[in-house]
Amino acid sequence: MNAIRPFTLDIPEADLADLAARLDRTRWPEAATVDDWTQGTPLAALRELVAYWRNGYDWRRCEARLNALGQFVTEIDGLDIHFLHKPSSRSDAVPLLLTHGWPGSVVEFLGVIDELTEPAVADTQAFHVIAPSLPGYGFSAKPGATGWGVERIAQAWTELMQRLEYRRWMAQGGDWGAAVTMAIGQLAPSECRGIHLNMPIGRPGPDDMQSKDPKVLKALQRLGFYQEWDSGYSKQQSTRPQTIGYGLVDSPSALAAWMLEKVHYWTDNQGSAWDVLTMDQVLDDVMLYWLPATGASAARLYWESFGKFGDGTVSIPAGASAFPGEILPAPREWVERTLTNLVYWNDLDKGGHFAAWEQPELFVSELRACVAAMP
Template identity: 65%
Template sequence: MRPFTLEVPQSELDDLKARIDMARWPEKEPVDDWSQGTPLAVLQDLVAYWRNDYDWRRCEARLNALGQFMTEIDGLDIHFLHVRSPRADAMPVVMTHGWPGSVIEFMGVIDKLTNPDDPTAPAFHLVLPSLPGYGFSGKPTRTGWGVEKIGRAWGELMARLGYEKWFAQGGDWGSIVTTAIGVQQVPGCIGIHLNMPIARPTEEDLANPSPAELKALGALKHYQDWDSGYSKQQSTRPQTVGYGLVDSPIGQAGWILEKIWAWTDNQGSPWDALSRDQVLDNIMLYWLPRNGASSARLYWESFGSFAAQEIAIPVAVSAFPREVLPTPRKWAERNYRNLLHWGEVERGGHFAAWEQPDAFVRELCLAFGQMSSA
């Protein structure tokens, strides 16, 4: 374990501004919505703020104040935040982000989980790793870093930190890594929480679907028809798309912003759910480490792992209404043989902790509180 301090050279920030100034923009889209992708006017507005008003040093200072570390696992540096609770009864939990997210997703829940205002509420020691090829973690130079291996690496990480028993949580790729932890029964993990459970319908379900099943099937069709092009590219040719993302801040921002719009619980604008600073803090964790290709390679490694799998250890689920691929409880119960908690949340989308931190914290406290008591 070695401490890690972010000190981005000013030359990197100057280079970003120079690239923005030299950008070649396409013409305006011939539609008045997001149906062809990120609208020109929306992206130009965000980039103008990025160029002239955004303060990276604020984000950098926040990350450094939380406590960042590096540790080498199987030849790869893993970057993580380790934020311990002052409470003696705190429970350790490893929380995993996804794409196009980062540890930035958890900034609004860290204080609430480690040091809650209510002394009777559960408290947690938080371990927040950056996926391989994401954030400031190392970039794998050989194949094999799929979700199963990442799940085992997180077990090694928790052991090195001295946690003999711990919980795991995740959404998006974090949900798949956390599922892999449960399926493999990684030593030390005593329960998991998912805000994107994965399950599949049976032929009987399809023959007579309930309203919840019809919603899930409709969302899956929309995803396949209109929302999955990024995943097909990243799971088949991540290197090709990486050239543009690593070279162009405009390209990287547009690539991510479209998914922020599509996957958050908003009324038509991404800024209904998240602020420009929140989104740019996250984009910077792709831009600064040049992660356009390395982050996409996880799709090449593990996109086939988005499949229903049985888990024997305790499982908790929080269902947010604007999840990209909602899963009815009926489907999930077939895979999660020890489902202790199923929470239906009123608001929120794919980025649960980022969008709805208070609801997310309540769900984790309920879920892991029940598991701890059990």
């Protein structure tokens, strides 16, 4: 039952033909009554992406890349967990547990794994990379009962690292990955050296509402925008995930629209997501929701844990990298209320919510700097 089994992707051609047929049969709505993104993903932007998906995108390229990295599955607490595992050849490499979020997947890390495991500069820190797919995401199994919130996932990830026989490892994450990584920090397994977040989690205190600090004012403004204009997806997924799931599992165009809106708003771009990501990168991610039909199961994590996102404090060594395009920026003083043993902090000058995806070089350098600061 504790066996780690190799996993090879080989999606049947029939599934890809079905996708093509569904894209061809998309029933399009009329365009929005505004010429921007304020009513959601614009018709023209989605039609452009769907046209490329239908006529230019090559899934087999992504499939080959994932297979070449090394994919595995192991059953933990009754659920098959899929994960990438790329050990370094370096004896001094640090085991690194990377956890993605929504609407992300393990493909967020494809641009950093090679440099993390086999650095181009020989004397820089190397890592053994372990990147699991959250339960109900990607090619991990879908929970058939309630209870798979971030605390249980943190316990499962700790079990995964034990099965891989890693000692003195580090956990890292953003979005749901940040919540899971914080939960690992709260468990404080003896083997965990520390954690790193690229979505630092912190909440304002009573005095912050009267603050004149520009960083605090920016954080409060972004929090207000998120609550009023950007959080509809989370309200739907945290209250009625099954309802939205029907559309996300049945219609590839609906799935792409649901995800593209967040990629547009949450990347640090100059007006278009394609400023920082390619259509291939985004569609690789969409395919990890479409092929295993995880639109509903991924949304259920919000039902399980959204109301407790980032609760509690972490006392083991922690580091945080604050990227300027983060959806909910938290000033250092807020984060220190949550990460009470903050040994590393850095404010970056570019990058957004999907740090590894958008800024792979900065992401890698931040992890190396954080490890260097860990006791």
